[in-house]
Amino acid sequence: MQPISNILNKIITGDSKEELKKISDNSVDCVITSPPYFCQREYGGGGIGNEQKVEEYIEKLVMIFKECVRVIKPTGTIVFNLGDKYIDGNLLLVPYRFAIEAQKTNKVKLLNELTWVKVNPAPKQCLKKLIPATEPFFIFVKDDEYYFNRDAFLDFKDNLCGCKKKPSKDVGKKYFELIEQSELSTEEKKQAVKELNEVIMDVMQGKIESFRMKIRGLHALPYGGQAGGRLTQIENKGFTIIKIYGNSMKKDVIESTVETIKGNIHPAIYPEFIIQEIMKMLTKEGDIVLDPFLGSGTTAVVAQKLKRKYIGIEIHSEYVKYAENRIKENANNHTLDLFL
Numbered sequence: 001m002q003p004i005s006n007i008l009n010k011i012i013t014g015d016s017k018e019e020l021k022k023i024s025d026n027s028v029d030c031v032i033t034s035p036p037y038f039c040q041r042e043y044g045g046g047g048i049g050n051e052q053k054v055e056e057y058i059e060k061l062v063m064i065f066k067e068c069v070r071v072i073k074p075t076g077t078i079v080f081n082l083g084d085k086y087i088d089g090n091l092l093l094v095p096y097r098f099a100i101e102a103q104k105t106n107k108v109k110l111l112n113e114l115t116w117v118k119v120n121p122a123p124k125q126c127l128k129k130l131i132p133a134t135e136p137f138f139i140f141v142k143d144d145e146y147y148f149n150r151d152a153f154l155d156f157k158d159n160l161c162g163c164k165k166k167p168s169k170d171v172g173k174k175y176f177e178l179i180e181q182s183e184l185s186t187e188e189k190k191q192a193v194k195e196l197n198e199v200i201m202d203v204m205q206g207k208i209e210s211f212r213m214k215i216r217g218l219h220a221l222p223y224g225g226q227a228g229g230r231l232t233q234i235e236n237k238g239f240t241i242i243k244i245y246g247n248s249m250k251k252d253v254i255e256s257t258v259e260t261i262k263g264n265i266h267p268a269i270y271p272e273f274i275i276q277e278i279m280k281m282l283t284k285e286g287d288i289v290l291d292p293f294l295g296s297g298t299t300a301v302v303a304q305k306l307k308r309k310y311i312g313i314e315i316h317s318e319y320v321k322y323a324e325n326r327i328k329e330n331a332n333n334h335t336l337d338l339f340l
């Protein structure tokens, strides 16, 4: 074992099967990684991926997964991205075989399968098959105390194109006319206008997304269960205001192109954008993110951009050198742009 401080913001050249053993229990906040896919390519260096049988591959992967479970804190999360494989025209469902075996360790819960929808999947020759265009990112936790900032996931969408679009200056205007035309008493009308002005202010200040107003004699009365309270309001004061809170749905899907980076020597990088959104959701500034299959360094680069600390392990020294350069260039890029 070595003190975690010795390996922060470093890439270890080596086999993660051995190197993970040197990391202490409960010391890392999050693991985000993409192991080599089964029988996909020869990386060299004797790593995982080219076993004779898929069962053997899964067994090796689960051994590494167990080490990841050991090293994460109780608040931590583990994200494994895997691709599938056809053998003799038969889809093996490799990612799901892994997820099922990982669950059998009884040390984790599978929280989500976040599906990456590839906007530009690799074209395939076979005309009698659809083109695979998705990959799972499995999110595991080992304790119910896991850190999870759901609002941070794809948050720019909320601000740019979702519910938080600028409210119209006419918001709620029609209700002033309806109040005026209504059968409400002068006192009730005065109160309705007052509350309408307040709720319009809430929309303008972004506190709520929108609202509806129901006025006695003009709108159909609400009925049943929860509407009971509203019915009483309409009867007693002549109106009710239903506030609509902007809470865009956070779905388990993320769209992104398959990325290439100019001059990249690594054949299988995952998109910075996806890692950025996952890292925002599962970690805070200063947290430690580990990638036991670092490849070209994507996880480390995103950690650097988001002010998290990283630990990378990569068996192939050429990739380690490439990743180190990528991280250095990223640090020199003062804008540290995030992908939107």
Ligand SMILES: C[S@@+](CC[C@H](N)C(=O)[O-])C[C@H]1O[C@@H](n2cnc3c(N)ncnc32)[C@H](O)[C@@H]1O
Pocket (backbone or CB within 6 Å): 014, 015, 016, 017, 033, 034, 035, 036, 037, 043, 045, 046, 047, 048, 266, 268, 269, 270, 271, 292, 293, 294, 295, 296, 297, 298, 299, 313, 314, 315, 316, 319
């Ligand atoms: C799919 S790639 C990861 C790519 C990475 N996510 C990126 O964006 O660049 C898997 C990497 O794992 C490395 N690898 C394979 N077996 C390994 C092992 N036992 N220990 C450490 N690294 C290994 C391979 O050399 C390869 O670079």
